[in-house]
Amino acid sequence: MAASSRSARETKRRIQQMEAKRELRREQEKRRKRDNLVAAGAGTAAVLLAVVLQLTAFAGNPTEDEYAAAQAGLTDPSASASPSATASAQATNGPNIPAPDTAAGKTFTGELVLNGSPLGVELDGTKAPQAAAVFKSLSDEGYFNGKTCHRLTTAEAFAVLQCGSPGGDGQGDPNYTWGPLENTPADNTYPAGTIAVARTGNNAYGNGTQFFVVYKDTVINPDTAGGYTVVGKVTSGLDVVSNIAAAGITPGSSDTDGAPKQPVTIDSFSLK
Numbered sequence: 001m002a003a004s005s006r007s008a009r010e011t012k013r014r015i016q017q018m019e020a021k022r023e024l025r026r027e028q029e030k031r032r033k034r035d036n037l038v039a040a041g042a043g044t045a046a047v048l049l050a051v052v053l054q055l056t057a058f059a060g061n062p063t064e065d066e067y068a069a070a071q072a073g074l075t076d077p078s079a080s081a082s083p084s085a086t087a088s089a090q091a092t093n094g095p096n097i098p099a100p101d102t103a104a105g106k107t108f109t110g111e112l113v114l115n116g117s118p119l120g121v122e123l124d125g126t127k128a129p130q131a132a133a134v135f136k137s138l139s140d141e142g143y144f145n146g147k148t149c150h151r152l153t154t155a156e157a158f159a160v161l162q163c164g165s166p167g168g169d170g171q172g173d174p175n176y177t178w179g180p181l182e183n184t185p186a187d188n189t190y191p192a193g194t195i196a197v198a199r200t201g202n203n204a205y206g207n208g209t210q211f212f213v214v215y216k217d218t219v220i221n222p223d224t225a226g227g228y229t230v231v232g233k234v235t236s237g238l239d240v241v242s243n244i245a246a247a248g249i250t251p252g253s254s255d256t257d258g259a260p261k262q263p264v265t266i267d268s269f270s271l272k
Helices: 002-056 064-072 129-141 239-246
Strands: 107-114 117-124 151-153 159-163 194-200 207-216 230-236 249-254 257-260 266-271
Touching (some): 107 129, 107 230, 117 129, 117 239, 117 266, 129 207, 129 230, 129 266, 151 249, 159 239, 207 239
Antiparallel strands (some): 107 117, 107 266, 117 230, 151 159, 159 207, 194 207, 194 230, 249 257
16 A cells, blocks of 8 residues: 555656646747747848838938038937948949049049039049049049039038939939948038039948039038048139029028029039
8 A cells, every 4th residue: 555655656746747847848938939039020120220221311412400410519410320320231332333443543633514614623543542433434434414413502511512313303323332431521521622422321332423512611410421432622613613502592401402593414524
């Protein structure tokens, strides 16, 4: 009888151990599924964030809000991505983008003719070899001939004329983007006469065919934009742009940012 009692107790103990092991396995399985869901959720959030950044990226040079933020000492006036998000999904240039060594160490001079009036220009292949290579290639192809300057800003310290959009509407060509950033001003100031490259949002590889000419000393907040590649300068005829600005704008995003009232066409852009 005693032996039978001990056997029953042993059997009960083994059953309890088995049940405990089963419960442990069930808890482990629940935890594994929960961890997988968390990981999947994090991955989905990352994908959604990337999509949002792509959808909210803007093409062109900085906005009036960015300038105002610089004056006020703010860092994120338009809720755009921070400088840490400047890395692009594309970290290299495509085969249709000329190599920087075609311009490295060279200086290109020529003319940018707007509405029949020439501006002398100079591009610096030493400080901005990739940008100089791109704009030399585009000018050699005659890309700019007939393109427009669609945007003009007329604030006291934010004064640029932006040109080169494929369709004249400020949109870029998604098949023609390149980087990296080069020769961005350390003091965030773009002196009058600067020729700089417009780009898409905070994307260091979002440069394209658009550029802007600065006709009065301009300060651009680097915190939300990361700076813009200075590719060259106007050596003569900057008053052509000043006169375009004096004719005023058709307000767009603000009272001092819109389309030039006097339509502006690039007759030619030649470099040698």
